[in-house]
Amino acid sequence: MTESTKPTTISTEEQRRRKREWYIVVAVAVAIFVVTYIESHISRISTNLPAATNVIVFGLININIILLILLVFLILRNFVKLIFERRSKIIGSRLRTRLIVAFVSLSIVPTFLLFFVVIGFINKSIEGWFGIRVEDSLQGSLELGQNYYKAISDRMVIYAKQVGEKLAKEGLTNEDSDKVRAYLEGKLSETGSSTIEIFSANRDRVGYVIGSHVNQNMVPDIPLESILNAFEGNASNFIQTLEKGDVARGVSPFFSNDRKTVLGVVVVSYYVSRSLISKMREISTAFESYKQLKILKTPLKASYFTTLLIVTMVIVIFAIGIGRYMAKEITVPIQQLAYGTTEIANGNLDYRIDIEARDEIGVLVSSFNKMTGDLKATKTRIEEANLDLKRTNTELEQKRRYMEIVLGNVAAGVVSIDKNGNITTINRVADELLGISAGISLGKNYKDILRPKDEHFFNAMMTEMKERGVENLERQVQIDVKDKTIPVLINLTMLKGDEGEYLGMVAVLEDLSHLLKSQRMMAWKEVAQRIAHEVKNPLTPIQLSAQRLSKKYRDRFSGEEAHIFDECTRTISKQVDELKMLVNEFSNFARMPSANPMSNDMNEIIREVASMYHGHQKNISFNFNLDKTLPMLDVDREQMKRVFLNLIDNSIESIDGAGIITIDSYYDKEYKIAKIELADTGCGIPEKDKPRLFEPYFSTKNAGNGGLGLAIVSEIVADHRGYIRVKNNIPRGTRFIIELPVKSI
Structure with a gap:
C-alpha cells in the first residue's frame, strides 16, 4: 500500500465551493447596502436628515441585525448539533450536553438579568434625553434667538420709517446738510443703531452716519435689490451674515405728502457681535441635533437593544465554547477509550491512545495504555500456554485415540468405573457382552446400566475383594448375550492413586467361548x-x-x-x-492341511462351485447377487471351494422339496471386509443348537452323518482370519455369513 499525497492544486470542487462562498458574501453585502439605502432614503424624505447620518445609523442597525442573526444561527447550530449527537448516541454526547447546558445556564441567568437592567437604564436615559423639558428649553432658546433677530429687524424698519417721515416732513430729502447729519447722528444715538443711510429718488446715497462702536468695514453695502424694492414702496428687513457678525437691516421708503411719490429710502442697520451669533448658532445646532436624535430615537433604542443582544449572544456562545472545550477535554479521551475498548474487544491489542493530559483523564489514559500493554503481554503468554496446551491435548488426544483403538481392537471387554460407580470407559466388546451402549452408559452409574444378573456378578466380586482385602479377583461366569449363554472370564482390579486413595475399578471381560x-x-x-x-x-x-x-x-x-x-x-x-x-x-x-492363500476372485470361486450343481438339483434354484467391486482376496482356492461345497450341501439337505439358495457378496469399504452370505429356504436351525453348530460331531441331520462338515468350514474360515456366523433367514430358512479381511491395496 502506498501513501496518498496531498494534491498541489485546488480541486474543481474546492474552487466551486469557494466561488459559492464569495457569491454569498457579495450577495449579503449588496443586500445590506440596498436595505440601508432604502431605509435612509425613506427616512430622509420624511425628516430631511442628512444622508450620511441615515446611512451610518441604519447601516449599523443592519449590521447589528446581521450579526445577531449570525450569532443566533451559531447558537442554534450548536444546539442542533448536540441534539443530533444525542440521537446518534455518540459516546460523550450526554456529558457534552450537560456541560454546555450548565455553562450556558450559569452565564445566561446573570447575563439576561444584566440585559434587562441595562435595557431599563437605556430606556430611561433615552427618554430623559428626549424629555419635554429639554425639548421645550431648546425650543424656547431657539425661539428667543429668532425673536431677538426679528425684533431687531422690525425695530430697524420702524426706525427707518421714523427717519423717512421726519425727512419728508421737513423737506430734507435731497441734501446732505449738517442739519440732516445732526439729525441722523442724534437718531443713531437714540436708537442705538449702527448705521443710517439715506438714498434719494435718484438712487444716490445722500446721507450716511455710522456709530462709533462699529468699524466701516464691518457693515457691507446694502444689496441693490432691497433699495429697488423700497423705491417700489415696499418696506423690508433682513439679516446679512458676515464673517465677524450679522447685520440686521430695515429698509423703508418715505413718500410725498400725497403718499404717491417715493421721495427716498432710509436704511437703518444694527450690527450683532460674533459672540451672540455663536451662542445663537449653538442653540440652533443643538436643537437641530436634538430633532435628528429624536427622529432616531427608536432606531437608537433598537441599535442599543441589538448591541446588548449581540453581547448576550456572544456570552452565550462563549459559554457554549467553554462547555464544548471542557466537554472535549473529557469526552474526547472517553471516546478514544470507548473506541480503544472496541478495538481491544476485536483483538487489536496494539491500539494506543495518544492524548496528552495531566489531570485524572491523563492518568486514566495512561492506565488504559498500560492495561493494553499488559493485555497484549498476557495474551502472548496465554497464546504460548494455549499452544503448549494444544500440544499437550493433541498428545493426550492421540493417546486417548490410541487407547480407544487398542480397547476397540482387543478381544476382551474393558469397563472402568470411578469411585462413585460411574462408568468412565467401555469398549465395543464390553458393549456386546453386557448388552449396553457406550453412548448412553458413559457417565452413568453401573447399577443403573447393567442387567440385574450382571450387576449381581460385579457386586459379589467387589464384596469378596473387600472381605478378602485383595485388589484383584478373577471369576468365570455365564452371561446371556443375544439369546445365548457364553462363558466369560471377569478380571476385576481395584484402581488406586499415587497416595493409595481409591479411584475406582476396572473390569476385563474375556469371552471364553472361542477358547473352549x-x-x-x-x-x-x-x-x-x-x-x-x-x-x-x-x-x-x-x-x-x-x-x-x-x-x-x-x-x-x-x-x-x-x-x-x-x-x-x-x-x-x-x-x-x-x-x-x-x-x-x-x-x-485331524490332519487339516494348512492354508496356502493366494490372490483369488471370490466371485469366480462361488460361480465355479455353484456350477457343479446345475442339472442335479431340479427342485432347487440358485440366485446370485455378486458385487463386481469386490476386491481380490488372499485365500486358499481349494479350501474355500470346500467351504462353499459343505455349506451348499448343508442347505440342500435342509430343503424338503422345492427351494431357493441365494448367494450374495459385497464389499464393506469402511471396515475393508468382504462379506459372503448364503441363505436357503430350508427348515432352519433351532436357536438352542446355534451355539454348538460349528462343533465337531454335532449335527441336526439324520443319524449316520458324521457332522464334521460345518466344523471343517469354521476351521477353514478361521485359518483365513475370518469369521462365520449363522442367523435365521427371513421369512424362513438359514443364513450363513462369512466375513474375510481384504488385503491392503
Whole structure:
C-alpha cells in the first residue's frame, strides 16, 4: 500500500465551493447596502436628515441585525448539533450536553438579568434625553434667538420709517446738510443703531452716519435689490451674515405728502457681535441635533437593544465554547477509550491512545495504555500456554485415540468405573457382552446400566475383594448375550492413586467361548486321530474276511439260505465302506492341511462351485447377487471351494422339496471386509443348537452323518482370519455369513 499525497492544486470542487462562498458574501453585502439605502432614503424624505447620518445609523442597525442573526444561527447550530449527537448516541454526547447546558445556564441567568437592567437604564436615559423639558428649553432658546433677530429687524424698519417721515416732513430729502447729519447722528444715538443711510429718488446715497462702536468695514453695502424694492414702496428687513457678525437691516421708503411719490429710502442697520451669533448658532445646532436624535430615537433604542443582544449572544456562545472545550477535554479521551475498548474487544491489542493530559483523564489514559500493554503481554503468554496446551491435548488426544483403538481392537471387554460407580470407559466388546451402549452408559452409574444378573456378578466380586482385602479377583461366569449363554472370564482390579486413595475399578471381560471351542476342537482332533488309527486297522481284515466267506461258502447255500448269506456279506462290506469313509473324515479333520492363500476372485470361486450343481438339483434354484467391486482376496482356492461345497450341501439337505439358495457378496469399504452370505429356504436351525453348530460331531441331520462338515468350514474360515456366523433367514430358512479381511491395496 502506498501513501496518498496531498494534491498541489485546488480541486474543481474546492474552487466551486469557494466561488459559492464569495457569491454569498457579495450577495449579503449588496443586500445590506440596498436595505440601508432604502431605509435612509425613506427616512430622509420624511425628516430631511442628512444622508450620511441615515446611512451610518441604519447601516449599523443592519449590521447589528446581521450579526445577531449570525450569532443566533451559531447558537442554534450548536444546539442542533448536540441534539443530533444525542440521537446518534455518540459516546460523550450526554456529558457534552450537560456541560454546555450548565455553562450556558450559569452565564445566561446573570447575563439576561444584566440585559434587562441595562435595557431599563437605556430606556430611561433615552427618554430623559428626549424629555419635554429639554425639548421645550431648546425650543424656547431657539425661539428667543429668532425673536431677538426679528425684533431687531422690525425695530430697524420702524426706525427707518421714523427717519423717512421726519425727512419728508421737513423737506430734507435731497441734501446732505449738517442739519440732516445732526439729525441722523442724534437718531443713531437714540436708537442705538449702527448705521443710517439715506438714498434719494435718484438712487444716490445722500446721507450716511455710522456709530462709533462699529468699524466701516464691518457693515457691507446694502444689496441693490432691497433699495429697488423700497423705491417700489415696499418696506423690508433682513439679516446679512458676515464673517465677524450679522447685520440686521430695515429698509423703508418715505413718500410725498400725497403718499404717491417715493421721495427716498432710509436704511437703518444694527450690527450683532460674533459672540451672540455663536451662542445663537449653538442653540440652533443643538436643537437641530436634538430633532435628528429624536427622529432616531427608536432606531437608537433598537441599535442599543441589538448591541446588548449581540453581547448576550456572544456570552452565550462563549459559554457554549467553554462547555464544548471542557466537554472535549473529557469526552474526547472517553471516546478514544470507548473506541480503544472496541478495538481491544476485536483483538487489536496494539491500539494506543495518544492524548496528552495531566489531570485524572491523563492518568486514566495512561492506565488504559498500560492495561493494553499488559493485555497484549498476557495474551502472548496465554497464546504460548494455549499452544503448549494444544500440544499437550493433541498428545493426550492421540493417546486417548490410541487407547480407544487398542480397547476397540482387543478381544476382551474393558469397563472402568470411578469411585462413585460411574462408568468412565467401555469398549465395543464390553458393549456386546453386557448388552449396553457406550453412548448412553458413559457417565452413568453401573447399577443403573447393567442387567440385574450382571450387576449381581460385579457386586459379589467387589464384596469378596473387600472381605478378602485383595485388589484383584478373577471369576468365570455365564452371561446371556443375544439369546445365548457364553462363558466369560471377569478380571476385576481395584484402581488406586499415587497416595493409595481409591479411584475406582476396572473390569476385563474375556469371552471364553472361542477358547473352549478351540480346546474342544483340539480334543476332537486328537480323538478323531486316535479313532481313525484304531478303527482303520481292523476294517480291512473284516472286509476281506466277508469277501472270502462269500467266495468260499456261497456255493454251499441255496434258496433262502443263499439269499440270507448274500445279504449278510453285502451288509458287512457296505458298513465297512461307511466306516472307512467315516474314518477318512476323522483323518482329514485331524490332519487339516494348512492354508496356502493366494490372490483369488471370490466371485469366480462361488460361480465355479455353484456350477457343479446345475442339472442335479431340479427342485432347487440358485440366485446370485455378486458385487463386481469386490476386491481380490488372499485365500486358499481349494479350501474355500470346500467351504462353499459343505455349506451348499448343508442347505440342500435342509430343503424338503422345492427351494431357493441365494448367494450374495459385497464389499464393506469402511471396515475393508468382504462379506459372503448364503441363505436357503430350508427348515432352519433351532436357536438352542446355534451355539454348538460349528462343533465337531454335532449335527441336526439324520443319524449316520458324521457332522464334521460345518466344523471343517469354521476351521477353514478361521485359518483365513475370518469369521462365520449363522442367523435365521427371513421369512424362513438359514443364513450363513462369512466375513474375510481384504488385503491392503
